[in-house]
Amino acid sequence: MVPRIPIVMVFVSHRKNENEWLAILSTDRTLTEEEIIRNYSMRLDIETFIKCTKSLLKLQKEFQGRSYDMLISHTTIVYVRYILLAWQHRQNTNERTLGLFAELCDEVIRIHLF
Template structure:
């Protein structure tokens, strides 16, 4: 579906990123895996998938063949299809130096560029929207088209991504964040001292003296942190 070749005249496969849905590419290309040529469907079915909320389902090392029949190492990354939980997206990279997260990130950026070309050409009429032969007119039309796409992309993000809410998102995040180590330590020690004071029926003066004795008996570094947090 998507190709990102490196400029390497000696090896056309070098650094290629390719992606496609399982049923789209499984019949086109076979990869050497476990000593035999297999489709992505067979590879996916024979391997154990990652559990939990991982960014990808499976990652395996395979070998592909160029036109000269040479074997080239590659990595297949299987990503869950969000629109269809039973389907998966397959990404392949022949650059073995990058990890799975980087492959997914690069493919995401490449896909965003493809979406831009599709929207600009089909919906914003970047090609047929201007029939002038003036360079200034063509430049202005291109700039207006790009500005229109920016507005559409921003609107889409506001509708789908809660991070676009700005300060409201961060304020909500601050309300949900965990308390710090110092704050939790203060809460525990305060509850302990309160329990001791209530059990012994100590007046306020003796309670304060108990706190001072406790602070003086602990290591100085911890005492400074407690005083700073208080």
């Protein structure tokens, strides 16, 4: 017999297209609907970050070193690239600047890369 696990199911409609929606399941029944949506959003951001660093920024393929220090250095460089690209994208597409981006604005303006 298959064990039955109680879940909470939250339906979220698309902001611009009412016909599109997403069903989010949670086994933690103590969370509110807002918390479930926020947790899913954070998870999606993390998955997007990992996919971008692996495929677009070549985290696994660009460098073939075997030293621990070399791997840490390469990973750090890839993550810095991602942060700069994300910051630039946010500056060009969104008037709001939150969290780390707000703290980095003054610092990044002072950096001269070339």
